[in-house]
Each structure stands twice: as C-alpha cells, then as structure tokens.
Amino acid sequence: EVQLEESGGDLVQPGGSLRLSCSAVGFRFSDYGMYWVRHAPGKGLEFVAAISSNGGSIYYADFVRGRFTISRDNSKKTVNLEMSRLRTDDTALYYCVKDRIRWSGGFESWGQGTPVTVSS
C-alpha cells in the first residue's frame, strides 16, 4: 500500500524559513515523479512544485519560484521542500503527492498533509 507521510509543518514568522519532508513507502520511489500541492484556508488546491523520478526535471509555481526548493533522495525515499522568505499567503496545508505513472499521469496518491502557518 502506498503511504506518504509529510512532516515539518509549523508556525513561522513572515520572512522565515521551513523545511518540509515527505517519507514514502509501498512503491518503488525512484520510478515516480513527486509533487507538493497546497490547500489554503477557504481556497482550492494549488500546485507548488514538482520533481521528476531522477530529480533531473524540476518545476515550480510562479508564486514560489526563487523562494522554495524541491529535492529528493531516492536512497532514503524522501522528497523535501525548502521554503524561505515565507509570506502570510503561504499559510496552507501542504500535501506530498505521487504521480500515477513515471511522469505526468495525474496526482494519484496523497499524504495527509502538514500544516504551515505564517503569522507574526
């Protein structure tokens, strides 16, 4: 069974930094693209960042480019999101997501999310 477990969410002040991690079990991690998607209070789902199976292709939403960095460690089966220069509108539940196939097959499996609150 595919399981994704996010961690690292916290309360942080505007301008601060945070590192989110996602641990994966139940599938061959190195075969799949991985994503971060967020859900802000009262809003819809929003793509944040993507990384291909070998880490060779990385994409970001415009609103996080230059502030967030996605990475993965296939030996540890983890994907991370380094977040810096956080803003109040980054407040959201952040989900780790597995692709349905190696790449661009749909967002098949989701973790339960880790909450990030940016507030002074």
Added chain:
Amino acid sequence: EIVLTQSPGTLSLSPGDTATLSCRASQTFTRGSLAWYQHKAGQAPRLLIYGAISRATGVPDRFSGSGSGTDFTLTISRLEPEDFAVYYCHQYGDSPPYPFGQGTKVEIK
C-alpha cells in the same frame, strides 16, 4: 496559461440523484490530461478520473468522466452518502502550472 472554470459552485442533491459537474478550460489540452479529484474535509484528496475518461483504481463505476477539447464533465450516478464532498478538476500535462479548478461542492439537499 490554462485556466479551469468549474460550475456550478455548489450542487444541492439528495442520495440517489445524479450529479453533473462541469469543467471548462480556457484553451485546448494536449493529450486530454484532465483529472478529477474528490476532497473531503480532513482527508487527503482522492484521484477519481484521469485522461478525462479513465477511472482510477478502486473508483466505483457510478463515477464517470467525459469530454474533450475544452469542455469536461464528471457525472456521479446514484449518489451515495459518502459522495458528498468537494470535487476538483485538474490539468496535469507535461509541465506546470498544472491548474486546478476552483471546486464544486456537492452537498446534501
């Protein structure tokens, strides 16, 4: 940049009814890379449909997707109590921004 517009915002229906949810794209997709997700409060979103028409593993056949080009539909036949949730369409393609629609809430009438 593709924008997805879902309608209606809210559907008020009774168990046993049929729900018809619409998703309109601002431009044509390549490869029909349109997905639908179900999202319940406090739970992770669930992939229902990919490739506009294909059901994901384990999804009941009362969920069906249709459409192409810029107009897509999710139909839920014979609504069960557990189907009342928020539904999102999503364009996943080859490269971002991978937009989501704003969601349609299916609520109990």
